[in-house]
Amino acid sequence: MADLLKGAAVAAALNEKMSAKVAALVEKGVAPTLAILRVGAREDDLSYERGAVKRCETVGVSVKSVVLPADVGQDELQAAIVALNNDASVHGVLMFRPLPKHLDEELACRTLLPAKDVDGITSGSLAGVFSGSGEGYPPCTAQAAMEILEHYGYDLKGKRAVVVGRSLVVGKPVGIMLMGKHATVTTCHTRTVDMPSITREADLLVVAAGVASAVTKEYLSPGQVVIDVGINVNAEGKLVGDVNFDDADSIVSAITPVPGGVGTVTTSVLVSHVVDAAEKTLK
Amino acid sequence: MADLLKGAAVAAALNEKMSAKVAALVEKGVAPTLAILRVGAREDDLSYERGAVKRCETVGVSVKSVVLPADVGQDELQAAIVALNNDASVHGVLMFRPLPKHLDEELACRTLLPAKDVDGITSGSLAGVFSGSGEGYPPCTAQAAMEILEHYGYDLKGKRAVVVGRSLVVGKPVGIMLMGKHATVTTCHTRTVDMPSITREADLLVVAAGVASAVTKEYLSPGQVVIDVGINVNAEGKLVGDVNFDDADSIVSAITPVPGGVGTVTTSVLVSHVVDAAEKTLK
Numbered sequence: 151m152a153d154l155l156k157g158a159a160v161a162a163a164l165n166e167k168m169s170a171k172v173a174a175l176v177e178k179g180v181a182p183t184l185a186i187l188r189v190g191a192r193e194d195d196l197s198y199e200r201g202a203v204k205r206c207e208t209v210g211v212s213v214k215s216v217v218l219p220a221d222v223g224q225d226e227l228q229a230a231i232v233a234l235n236n237d238a239s240v241h242g243v244l245m246f247r248p249l250p251k252h253l254d255e256e257l258a259c260r261t262l263l264p265a266k267d268v269d270g271i272t273s274g275s276l277a278g279v280f281s282g283s284g285e286g287y288p289p290c291t292a293q294a295a296m297e298i299l300e301h302y303g304y305d306l307k308g309k310r311a312v313v314v315g316r317s318l319v320v321g322k323p324v325g326i327m328l329m330g331k332h333a334t335v336t337t338c339h340t341r342t343v344d345m346p347s348i349t350r351e352a353d354l355l356v357v358a359a360g361v362a363s364a365v366t367k368e369y370l371s372p373g374q375v376v377i378d379v380g381i382n383v384n385a386e387g388k389l390v391g392d393v394n395f396d397d398a399d400s401i402v403s404a405i406t407p408v409p410g411g412v413g414t415v416t417t418s419v420l421v422s423h424v425v426d427a428a429e430k431t432l433k
Numbered sequence: 434m435a436d437l438l439k440g441a442a443v444a445a446a447l448n449e450k451m452s453a454k455v456a457a458l459v460e461k462g463v464a465p466t467l468a469i470l471r472v473g474a475r476e477d478d479l480s481y482e483r484g485a486v487k488r489c490e491t492v493g494v495s496v497k498s499v500v501l502p503a504d505v506g507q508d509e510l511q512a513a514i515v516a517l518n519n520d521a522s523v524h525g526v527l528m529f530r531p532l533p534k535h536l537d538e539e540l541a542c543r544t545l546l547p548a549k550d551v552d553g554i555t556s557g558s559l560a561g562v563f564s565g566s567g568e569g570y571p572p573c574t575a576q577a578a579m580e581i582l583e584h585y586g587y588d589l590k591g592k593r594a595v596v597v598g599r600s601l602v603v604g605k606p607v608g609i610m611l612m613g614k615h616a617t618v619t620t621c622h623t624r625t626v627d628m629p630s631i632t633r634e635a636d637l638l639v640v641a642a643g644v645a646s647a648v649t650k651e652y653l654s655p656g657q658v659v660i661d662v663g664i665n666v667n668a669e670g671k672l673v674g675d676v677n678f679d680d681a682d683s684i685v686s687a688i689t690p691v692p693g694g695v696g697t698v699t700t701s702v703l704v705s706h707v708v709d710a711a712e713k714t715l716k
Contacts, residue, residue, distance in 0.1 A: 256566075264556075273547075273568060277556035280563040280609075281601050283539075285556060308626040316612055318564050326563075329599055332624035334631065341615035343591040348617065 153404040155377070157294075157414030160301040164418040165209050168425050172210040175428055182428035183212040184268070184421070185234050187245040189227065189253070190220030195246040198417075202244065205417040211424050214240060220250055227253060231261045241431065242268030242424035265430065268423035270323070279323045282330055287423045292323035294415035295356055295377045296331075298406060304354070304375060306331035312349050313337045314365065314392070315358035320379050324356050345369065355402075357392045367397040376405040379412050436687040438660070440577075440697030443584040447701040448492050451708050455493040458711055465711035466495040467551065467704070468517050470528040472510065472536070473503030478529040481700075485527065488700040494707050497523060503533055510536060514544045524714065525551030525707035548713065551706035553606070562606045565613055570706045575606035577698035578639055578660045579614075581689060587637070587658060589614035595632050596620045597648065597675070598641035603662050607639050628652065638685075640675045650680040659688040662695050 172182055184206055188195055199215075206213050216230055227249075234243050243266045249255045264274025264286035275286025287293075299306065311333040315321035325337045333354065338345050349355055349369040355376045357365050362382035370376070380392025391408030398405045406412055458465055467489055471478055482498075489496045499513055510532075517526050526549045532538045547557025547569035558569025570576075582589065594616040598604035608620045616637065621628050632638055632652040638659045640648050645665035653659070663675025674691030681688045689695055 273560035273564075273566075274556050276563050277559040280559050280605065281556075283556075308624050310626075322563065322609070322612075326605070329605075329620055329622070332622070334619065334621055334625040336617065336619035337612055338617055339612070339615070341591050342617040343593075 152376075152399050152402050155298055155302055155375075155404050155406045155411065157298065157406065157411045160294075160298050160415045161205075161418040163301060164297065164415070164422055165205070168209045168211075168418070168422050171425050171429065175425070175432075176210070178432060180428050180432065181212050181239070182210075182425050183214055183240050183242075184424045185214045185216060185237075185240045185243045187216045187218075187230060187234065187243055189218045189222055189246065189249055191217075192246070198246070201417045202420055205421050206424075209421050209425070211421055222253075224253055224257070227258055228261055231258060235261070235263045235266065238431075240266065241427040242266055242420075244269050244420065245271065247271065266427060268420055268427060270319075276318070276323075279326055282326075287426075288323050288327065289319045290416045290419040290423070291358075291379060291412065292320050292327065293419045294412050295320075295324055295379060296327050297415055297419060298377060298412065299354070299375075302404070306333040306354070309333045309353040310351060311335045311354040311356065312352035313356045313358070314345070314349065315339060315360065315379075317358060317360075320358035324358070324379075328354075328356070359392045361392055362390050363392070363394040365393040365398070367394070367401060370398055370401045372401055372403070374402040374404075376402050377412065378406050378408050381408060381413055435659075435682045435685050438581055438585055438658075438687050438689045438694065440581065440689065440694045443577075443581050443698045444488075444701040446584060447580065447698070447705055448488070451492045451494075451701070451705050454708050454712065458708070458715075459493070461715060463711050463715065464495050464522070465493075465708050466497055466523050466525075467707045468497045468499060468520075468523045468526045470499045470501075470513060470517065470526055472501045472505055472529065472532055474500075475529070481529070484700045485703055488704050489707075492704050492708070494704055505536075507536055507540070510541055511544055514541060518544070518546045518549065521714075523549065524710040525549055525703075527552050527703065528554065530554065549710060551703055551710060553602075559601070559606075562609055565609075570709075571606050571610065572602045573699045573702040573706070574641075574662060574695065575603050575610065576702045577695050578603075578607055578662060579610050580698055580702060581660060581695065582637070582658075585687070589616040589637070592616045592636040593634060594618045594637040594639065595635035596639045596641070597628070597632065598622060598643065598662075600641060600643075603641035607641070607662075611637075611639070642675045644675055645673050646675070646677040648676040648681070650677070650684060653681055653684045655684055655686070657685040657687075659685050660695065661689050661691050664691060664696055 270289035278285035316339045346368045358379035378391035378393040553572035561568035599622045629651045641662035661674035661676040
């Protein structure tokens with residue numbers, strides 16, 4: 151049986167650290183505030199929003215909701231973003247995507263200030279991840295994977311890490327961040343030939359393939375640590391990851407469960423970015 | 434004996450393509466222009482500048498030189514960058530780095546418009562490489578490596594590529610660009626354990642280690658294509674790459690020579706960025 155790298159303990163530790171920081175900020179007259187900018191009312195967005203609001207409450211971060219109708223025009227959206235950029239009481243902005251198709255999402259992302267981009271959607275944040283310059287913030291899910299590794303004391307230096315998936319929100323940033331921690335990183339994707347022969351060589355496997363239970367026993371080997379970033383609904387209506395859990399459980403050394411793994415940590419990372427952004431306003 | 438992937442043929446093909454584009458632009462009243470912004474007179478900068486100017490002349494791109502004294506203040510430097518940003522007759526800006534230590538290089542880079550950043554130094558360009566969005570331009574040396582592979586018809590899809598080096602100007606962008614061409618990419622660096630066992634598994638090896646002849650026969654295997662990005666002066670005062678050429682020549686299938694490989698293509702890539710930037714002003 152593999153060790154379970156549960157997200158709850160990671161989130162709790164992060165929250166505790168953030169609560170202390172929020173208290174210190176409030177004492178200095180700064181109330182860390184997340185603005186949530188939502189267009190329309192997609193069920194996915196609402197569900198994530200509930201989680202984020204709850205997490206903010208836990209830690210003492212204020213939330214300001216800005217909701218625009220699903221048929222809002224670009225000008226009004228731009229004006230809302232600029233208003234949040236200029237609002238000194240707002241430290242971070244979470245803008246839900248995808249935006250409705252009639253809107254220019256790229257323009258909207260470009261308008262947001264990287265310093266308030268707590269979800270890593272601006273060019274400034276992407277460049278910050280890529281260069282390690284500290285500009286903006288990494289995508290929350292990617293950083294959640296890193297927080298889990300750090301919380302459980304996994305030293306990445308010199309380790310062979312394999313990332314499955316090359317998306318801009320998980321695969322690419324995780325690969326760069328693992329490299330920054332001195333792992334030797336290989337990124338696999340849909341065009342990779344004989345993927346199991348590559349993933350089996352990994353000390354650490356981060357899977358963000360977006361396909362339910364795609365990683366089965368032939369991909370795995372004993373001693374591995376597996377971070378499963380996937381969240382899928384399988385044929386029986388059950389939440390499952392991108393890794394076949396039973397296969398992994400019988401082979402690898404440690405794995406994040408789904409649900410209860412990476413997804414559990416994401417909103418805590420978001421909130422930690424808001425707190426960090428609020429701290430920077432004091433510098 | 435390995436095939437020699439000479440840079441001259443790649444540069445010549447690029448130059449020919451660019452000459453035709455320049456002629457078409459000039460016919461439309463646009464004279465593609467590179468501004469070279471140099472602070473002081475470092476020998477490295479002067480040498481690269483001579484090459485760039487010559488390459489611009491070959492292709493018909495105009496050059497505007499802006500030279501500031503080595504003890505220039507930040508304000509004056511910023512003003513020079515802003516003036517180039519605002520000068521519609523300038524399509525690309527090459528700013529030599531490192532800047533003298535008393536200057537804030539990060540601020541200077543941040544000031545340059547990504548649309549004119551033909552050498553890939555701004556956040557916009559870095560984010561463009563990372564996301565594949567087409568914003569800005571990739572660092573010229575990294576793209577020169579890619580141009581060589583394309584010129585010689587090397588199909589990257591499904592190939593195992595290993596990049597040695599994780600610098601922001603070569604290793605990281607090359608890794609991301611190879612991934613964009615559907616290679617499975619591993620990035621090795623100084624903390625990698627048993628690097629030869631990893632590099633030997635590569636179909637394609639891109640070496641940007643910055644150490645003369647660091648890659649010797651135990652790193653190599655038959656059939657490999659090797660791109661040597663290194664340029665070093667060895668104990669005998671001779672220019673050598675990061676790969677031991679004699680070792681590689683007797684084992685691998687193809688290799689770029691040093692000198693005469695990647696370095697030969699870099700200024701042609703720079704000029705192609707200027708031409709592209711000029712074309713974009715017509716859109």
